[in-house]
Amino acid sequence: MRIRVDEIPEAGRTLRLQWDDSHLAPYVPEDDPFQLKLVGPIQVELELQKLPDHLRIRGAVKGRLGLSCHRCLSRFEWLLDEPVDVFLFPEEQAPGEEETELDVEELDYDFFDGEVIEIDQLIAEQIFLALPFKVLCGEDCRGLCPRCGVNLNEEPCRCAAGDAKSPFAALLKIKERLPEAAGE
Numbered sequence: 001m002r003i004r005v006d007e008i009p010e011a012g013r014t015l016r017l018q019w020d021d022s023h024l025a026p027y028v029p030e031d032d033p034f035q036l037k038l039v040g041p042i043q044v045e046l047e048l049q050k051l052p053d054h055l056r057i058r059g060a061v062k063g064r065l066g067l068s069c070h071r072c073l074s075r076f077e078w079l080l081d082e083p084v085d086v087f088l089f090p091e092e093q094a095p096g097e098e099e100t101e102l103d104v105e106e107l108d109y110d111f112f113d114g115e116v117i118e119i120d121q122l123i124a125e126q127i128f129l130a131l132p133f134k135v136l137c138g139e140d141c142r143g144l145c146p147r148c149g150v151n152l153n154e155e156p157c158r159c160a161a162g163d164a165k166s167p168f169a170a171l172l173k174i175k176e177r178l179p180e181a182a183g184e
């Protein structure tokens with residue numbers, strides 16, 4: 001979705017959108033470490049406000065995201081509930097070198113061509129910004145065994161036990177050779 005600035009009334013404009021995977025897809029990088037997919041449509045509510053030399057876009061993006069756990073790679077759902085407050089400046093007003101000391105870091109700001117706002121791009125950016133650097137399926141995710149690749153949340157791995165240094169190694173080897181316990 002694109003919105004022309006001259007189509008925004010002086011009083012501002014409210015956008016309420018159901019935003020789905022087809023909108024997101026063009027903005028997901030091929031090597032996306034999150035493997036982000038939307039579980040359902042994202043609820044977008046944005047207030048577009050025209051100010052003397054820039055635009056302010058405020059609101060929220062809410063929904064459920066499907067992500068891959070950084071440690072164990074399994075899929076899980078992550079609740080997105082992110083406030084949006086972006087200042088959009090026309091490109092020609094991009095701060096120059098001498099102005100970079102401006103306190104802009106505290107501000108979520110972006111630039112546009114001064115005429116058309118790429119709303120879909122803005123929403124996609126807000127979603128990715130909301131994600132932590134590393135997402136985990138749970139605080140206590142045990143990840144994968146680096147040797148055999150077993151998901152340690154789902155099953156124990158025998159690598160460590162089979163290690164020659166382990167005092168249990170020999171015992172386990174014997175146990176493995178025994179027939180399954182009868183009458184289970």
Ligand SMILES: [Zn+2]
Pocket residue numbers: 069070071072073074136137138141142143
């Ligand atoms: Zn995990």
Ligand SMILES: [Zn+2]
Pocket residue numbers: 145146147148149150157158159160
């Ligand atoms: Zn293992």
